[in-house]
Amino acid sequence: MKTFLSVSALIFLCVLPMRASASGSDFADSLFQEGDYLNAAHEYKRILFLYPDTVHIDFVAFRVAASYQNAGQLEKAMRAYQFLIDTYPDSPLVERSTNNIAQCHILLGDKERGIAALENFLTEHKRSDLAPLAQFTIGMVHIERNEWVEASRIWNDVSSADPQSLLGEVSARLAGIVENVDILPRRSPTVAGVLSALVPGSGQIYSGRRVDGFYTFMSVAVLGSASVYYTREERYEVAIPVAALGLLLYGNNIYQGIQAAETFNLQHEVYFRNQIQQEIRDSGLFGAISTPNDNVKLTLWHARF
Numbered sequence: 001m002k003t004f005l006s007v008s009a010l011i012f013l014c015v016l017p018m019r020a021s022a023s024g025s026d027f028a029d030s031l032f033q034e035g036d037y038l039n040a041a042h043e044y045k046r047i048l049f050l051y052p053d054t055v056h057i058d059f060v061a062f063r064v065a066a067s068y069q070n071a072g073q074l075e076k077a078m079r080a081y082q083f084l085i086d087t088y089p090d091s092p093l094v095e096r097s098t099n100n101i102a103q104c105h106i107l108l109g110d111k112e113r114g115i116a117a118l119e120n121f122l123t124e125h126k127r128s129d130l131a132p133l134a135q136f137t138i139g140m141v142h143i144e145r146n147e148w149v150e151a152s153r154i155w156n157d158v159s160s161a162d163p164q165s166l167l168g169e170v171s172a173r174l175a176g177i178v179e180n181v182d183i184l185p186r187r188s189p190t191v192a193g194v195l196s197a198l199v200p201g202s203g204q205i206y207s208g209r210r211v212d213g214f215y216t217f218m219s220v221a222v223l224g225s226a227s228v229y230y231t232r233e234e235r236y237e238v239a240i241p242v243a244a245l246g247l248l249l250y251g252n253n254i255y256q257g258i259q260a261a262e263t264f265n266l267q268h269e270v271y272f273r274n275q276i277q278q279e280i281r282d283s284g285l286f287g288a289i290s291t292p293n294d295n296v297k298l299t300l301w302h303a304r305f
Helices: 004-008 026-033 037-050 057-070 074-087 094-107 111-124 131-144 148-161 166-183 189-198 202-206 210-232 236-283
Strands: none
Touching: 026 037, 026 057, 037 057, 057 074, 057 094, 074 094, 094 111, 094 131, 111 131, 131 148, 131 166, 131 236, 148 166, 166 236, 189 202, 189 236, 202 210, 202 236, 210 236
């Protein structure tokens, strides 16, 4: 199953401010609105090529990257964001592009690099409007790693910085939910292993696998009894293989008991993490980049000399 970060797409919701004027991007905008992101990207790239002197051309470059990111082509999205940063260093979208590159790293599975990039962004842009959301994203990555305490600390910081905002309210709720991680049902792998060694199958029963535990107990008991019986009958050619198989199942029973406890803990952690991720999805903080309003237009040169 893809991680929640992939499902969310992790692109900040925004309506890009532009001055109303004649537009040559209506077709690209309509493709974007319909979710045909790859064709939208091609149209926006055509505008970049044909009208490089267009007012607010950096917004067009941003939409190229956003289209690729919404389409899931994250490598192309990162290159497009980097193109905007390198070509239009004074654009107000440089901060957002830098942030989105970090998020693309996370979505590609390179969480270490993504967190490092977000932390570097926070260092360089402490007062940016995107800083709280960047912090929030770092908290989400910690949740993916089951680093509950760190995630709670970050979300408490976000909530304290702006408790009245939607982001602050969501962060406060999530921090409160994460604090309940200590009361999750857990099973000790050590206890499960010891129980399995004392009574075959009991470690699995301890972790909720009653049927598996019963069959394990019966298998070991039957093989053990059979090996004793054939030994008494001095039929060692049968007793030895049966005893070897019984010892193999006995050892596997201890391993399965430990695994059952670890699986029990993992299942509850996954369920708990899914609850947190559902809370984030329901909050509406993340989604695909929204399309411009009807009155938001691009100015293009209709004639070039």
